[in-house]
Amino acid sequence: MAMAWQHSTSVYQIYPRSFYDSNGDGIGDIQGIIQKLDYIQSLGFETIWISPFYCSPQEDFGYDISDYCNIAPEYGTMQDVEQLINEVHLRKMKIVLDMVMNHTSDKHHWFLESKNSKNNPKADWYIWRDKPNNWKSIIGPKAWHYCEERQQYYYASFLPFQPDLNYRNPEVKQAMFDVCRFWLQKGADGFRLDIFNCIIKDKDFRDNPFSLLHAFPTEDYPGGNFQIRKYSLNQDENFALAQELRQVIDEFSPPRILIGEVFGKHELKKKYLGNNDGLHLIFLFEMLFYKFKANFFRKQIISFNEHYAAPLMPTMVFCNHDYYRSIRRVKNNIEKAKVLAFLQLTLRGVPTVYNGEEIGMQNGKISIKNGKDALAKVYSWVPQFIANVLPVAINRDNCRTPMQWNNEKNAGFSSADKTWLPVNEHIGDRHVAAQENDEHSLMAVFKSLLHLRREMPALHSGDIDIIKTNHQHILGFSRTFENEKLVLLVNFSDAPISNSINVPVKAFIYSLKQKKNFDGKLDAYDAVILKI
Numbered sequence: 001m002a003m004a005w006q007h008s009t010s011v012y013q014i015y016p017r018s019f020y021d022s023n024g025d026g027i028g029d030i031q032g033i034i035q036k037l038d039y040i041q042s043l044g045f046e047t048i049w050i051s052p053f054y055c056s057p058q059e060d061f062g063y064d065i066s067d068y069c070n071i072a073p074e075y076g077t078m079q080d081v082e083q084l085i086n087e088v089h090l091r092k093m094k095i096v097l098d099m100v101m102n103h104t105s106d107k108h109h110w111f112l113e114s115k116n117s118k119n120n121p122k123a124d125w126y127i128w129r130d131k132p133n134n135w136k137s138i139i140g141p142k143a144w145h146y147c148e149e150r151q152q153y154y155y156a157s158f159l160p161f162q163p164d165l166n167y168r169n170p171e172v173k174q175a176m177f178d179v180c181r182f183w184l185q186k187g188a189d190g191f192r193l194d195i196f197n198c199i200i201k202d203k204d205f206r207d208n209p210f211s212l213l214h215a216f217p218t219e220d221y222p223g224g225n226f227q228i229r230k231y232s233l234n235q236d237e238n239f240a241l242a243q244e245l246r247q248v249i250d251e252f253s254p255p256r257i258l259i260g261e262v263f264g265k266h267e268l269k270k271k272y273l274g275n276n277d278g279l280h281l282i283f284l285f286e287m288l289f290y291k292f293k294a295n296f297f298r299k300q301i302i303s304f305n306e307h308y309a310a311p312l313m314p315t316m317v318f319c320n321h322d323y324y325r326s327i328r329r330v331k332n333n334i335e336k337a338k339v340l341a342f343l344q345l346t347l348r349g350v351p352t353v354y355n356g357e358e359i360g361m362q363n364g365k366i367s368i369k370n371g372k373d374a375l376a377k378v379y380s381w382v383p384q385f386i387a388n389v390l391p392v393a394i395n396r397d398n399c400r401t402p403m404q405w406n407n408e409k410n411a412g413f414s415s416a417d418k419t420w421l422p423v424n425e426h427i428g429d430r431h432v433a434a435q436e437n438d439e440h441s442l443m444a445v446f447k448s449l450l451h452l453r454r455e456m457p458a459l460h461s462g463d464i465d466i467i468k469t470n471h472q473h474i475l476g477f478s479r480t481f482e483n484e485k486l487v488l489l490v491n492f493s494d495a496p497i498s499n500s501i502n503v504p505v506k507a508f509i510y511s512l513k514q515k516k517n518f519d520g521k522l523d524a525y526d527a528v529i530l531k532i
C-alpha cells in the first residue's frame with residue numbers, strides 16, 4: 001500500500017507577495033495565486049504551502065500577524081481565500097497554510113492589551129519580566145525589549161516587533177488551537193509551523209550557557225552570538241505541545257498535516273515527530289548548504305536513512321523564502337541546477353520547492369542598505385562585501401524578488417509601474433513562458449520528474465539505498481517499493497563517465513540529457529533512472 005498523502009506528496013511553496021499580482025498594485029495577491037493554480041498543477045505538484053496572508057503590519061511580511069482570522073487587504077478577502085481553498089481542492093490538490101504560533105505582531109490586540117498594565121485579562125499572554133535574563137534571540141541580538149507602558153521587558157525570539165506568546169498560559173494555547181480549528185474548518189489541509197522550536201521557554205528562566213565556540217549561528221545551534229540556547233529552545237514541553245496540536249488536527253478528516261520549522265540536530269528534531277503522534281514532517285535544511293559533489297549527497301542519504309527510516313520521512317528543502325536561491329551555489333549553472341532538481345525529486349523525502357526554483361531564478365541584487373527585510377535593517381552595519389560571501393542571506397529580499405512569468409513588463413508579475421521589490425534584471429530565459437514549451441528546460445525536468453513521482457510509487461514511497469559506483473563523481477542509489485526497483489545514477493562531473501551496472505535493465509525510464517537507452521556511459525551532468 002502506498003503511503004499516506006502526508007509522506008508521499010510534493011510541495012510547492014508560494015510567497016504570496018511576490019507570486020502574481022492580479023490587480024496591478026505591485027503586490028502579489030490571492031486572486032493571483034488562483035489564476036496560477038493551473039500552472040502549479042501542470043508542473044505536477046500535489047500540495048501548495050502559502051507563506052502568511054493574514055492581517056499584518058508587514059514589518060516581517062506576514063510573519064508578524066495582527067489578526068489570524070482575517071486577510072491582509074493587499075492580498076484580498078476571506079472570500080478570496082475560501083475560493084482559493086475550493087479551487088485547490090477541485091484540482092485534487094492540498095493546501096497547507098503557514099501558522100506563526102510562536103509570536104504575534106506587536107500590533108495584535110492581544111499584545112496591545114497585554115502591554116497596557118500588569119493586571120489586565122491578557123497580562124500573562126506574553127512573556128514579561130522585571131529584569132531580563134541573558135537570553136538572546138535566534139537571530140543573534142538581544143531578545144528582551146523594554147516596554148514603557150508596562151515598565152517591564154517582553155521576550156521576542158525573533159525581531160523586536162514579534163513578541164512571543166506565553167504557552168504556559170492555557171488560555172493562549174486554547175486561543176491558538178481555536179485559530180487552527182478555524183482554518184481547518186475552512187478546509188486547510190494542514191499547517192507549516194513557524195520557528196516551532198522556540199515555542200515554550202524554561203519556566204525558571206535559567207540563563208543560557210555562554211560558549212566561545214558558538215560565535216556564529218549554525219543549523220545545530222541557532223543564533224550564535226556566543227550562546228547555546230539551552231533554556232530558550234527545544235524544551236520538553238515543546239514536544240508535548242506538538243502532540244497536543246496533533247490531536248487538534250486529528251479532530252478533522254480527511255487527515256491534515258503538520259510540518260515543523262525547527263532547527264537542530266536530527267535526534268532533537270525527531271522528538272517533534274513523536275511516535276507518529278507529533279508533527280508529520282520537519283524541514284531538514286542540510287540541502288540548503290549542499291556541495292555539488294556525489295559524496296555530499298551520498299553522506300546525506302546515509303544520514304537521512306539512519307535518522308528517518310520508515311515510518312518517518314525526511315523532507316528535501318533546497319531553498320525557501322529565507323535563504324539564497326539554490327542556483328547560487330553552482331554559480332548559476334543551469335545544467336547543474338537540473339542535477340539538483342533531479343536529486344530533490346528522486347531522493348527519499350517530501351520535496352518542498354520554493355516558487356521560482358523551477359525556472360532557475362537567481363537572487364536579486366538588492367543591497368543591505370536598500371533592504372526592505374527587517375533582518376537587513378538589524379544587520380545594516382555589516383559591510384556589503386562581507387554579506388556577499390556569507391552562506392546565509394542577511395537581506396532576504398534577494399530570494400523574494402517577483403516571480404518571472406514572461407519577458408514583458410515586470411517579467412509578467414504585475415502591470416504596476418513599481419513593484420514592491422524590483423524585478424530581477426537580465427532574466428534571459430529564466431521565465432515561465434520561455435521554459436514552458438521547451439523540453440530541454442529546467443522546468444521540463446521538474447515537470448517530468450514530478451509526473452514520474454506520481455506514477456512510480458518507488459519514487460515517493462520507496463526505500464533508498466546507496467549503490468556502489470566505480471567513479472567518485474557518480475552517485476548511485478536505488479529506490480525500492482514492493483516489486484518495483486529503480487536504479488538511479490547521477491554524474492556530477494563535466495565529462496562523460498562510464499559506469500555500467502551488473503544487473504539487466506528492464507526499462508529505461510528517464511535521462512536528464514534525453515538519452516533513450518543506457519549503454520553504461522553517463523554524459524556530463526546526466527542522471528538516469530533505470531528499472532531493474
Ligand code: GLC
Nearest residue numbers: 060063100158194195321322
Ligand atoms: C521563520 C520564517 C521567517 C520569519 C521568521 C519569524 O523563520 O520562515 O521568514 O521571518 O520565522 O517569524
